[in-house]
Amino acid sequence: MSGHSKWATIKHKKGAQDKARGKLFAKLIRQVEVAAREGGGDPDANPTLRTMYQKARDNSVPLDTIERAIKRGTGELEGVTYxxxxxxxxxxxxxxxxxxxxxxxxxxxxxxxxxxxxxxxxxxxxxxxxxxQFERKGVVIVPKSVEEDDIMLAALDAGIEDLTDEGDTWRVTCAPGDLPAVRAALEAEGIAFESADTTMLPTTxxxxxxxxxxxxxxxxxxxxxxxxxxxxxxxxxxxxxxxxxxxxxxx
Incomplete structure (x- = not known):
């Protein structure tokens, strides 16, 4: 898995280039809009929207842009149906x-x-x-500067399933529904991470x-x-x- 996971990390860094051209913003806004349409506009009651909302904020999408996307999704504003x-x-x-x-x-x-x-x-x-050949998981990428024991102590009770050494990073894996709790547990202990998202991991x-x-x-x-x-x-x-x-x- 190391090669595949390292490519995923490189893709995350590449996202900064996409963001500069507006490409990443457009995709994130579309994801927020669809999540709101399918599950409602309240992030507290819509886990998918909560995840997409946080993903957009992590990538510096302006708050008012996110809120307009939610309103398009719920029908409060006119928009395209995706x-x-x-x-x-x-x-x-x-x-x-x-x-x-x-x-x-x-x-x-x-x-x-x-x-x-x-x-x-x-x-x-x-x-x-x-x-x-794939299964959906929550994945948090943590810098290698953080000690393995510190990660486990901070978030084991939040639902960590696996902690993998990826060379210059740790890959924390959990069930998709546990991702917000794992993220919050790491943040509560002041542990920085490079990304936190749901993804499809290959089984082979x-x-x-x-x-x-x-x-x-x-x-x-x-x-x-x-x-x-x-x-x-x-x-x-x-x-x-x-x-x-x-x-x-x-x-």
Missing amino acids: ESITYEGYAPNGVAVLIDVLTDNRNRTGSEIRSLLKKNGGSIAEPGSVAW TVPIETTEAAKAVLRVMDALEDNDDVQDVYANFDIPDEILSGMSVEA
Whole structure:
């Protein structure tokens, strides 16, 4: 898992570049809007909205922008109706890929996803053929400067399931519903973290053993993530640290 998890961390850092172009903001606002539409506009009564709200605030989305998105979701303000769809596919080397999108045009987005996969050596898959290889988890990335025991003492009772050494960071894993409690427990003890979000973790991984193969896989990931309708992309590749560390992350 180290290669895949390190790529997830790099993606988080890459988000600063996306934010500069407004791309990340737009995606986060759309996620807040859909969460409000599906579960109501009160974050205290809507766990999904609470998570999306916090994610937007963590990435410096202005409060009034978030509040307008919530009002569009609840119908207080006029807005576009987005549909949530998950596409399943394969990247080169048999890597399984899940693609979460929010779209106002299913046909357009479906065509774009198929085209992006095909152009980059991948393919679309039948529904259900890939999803079983992943499970949804809450994940908090904590700097390695924090002691392992301090993390466990702070948040074990809040629902930590696993604590993994990822080289220069710790990966704290919990059930999705426990993420707010784990986050709050770490904050209460003054423990800083780089990110806290729900994600899809692979149950098995595909080893990628050459730089050429790694570039082919990551080319698909980048192409999908650059699509405006794509919210998240998950994959089950495992690229060794020595290969991944030597590769640049393209904006």
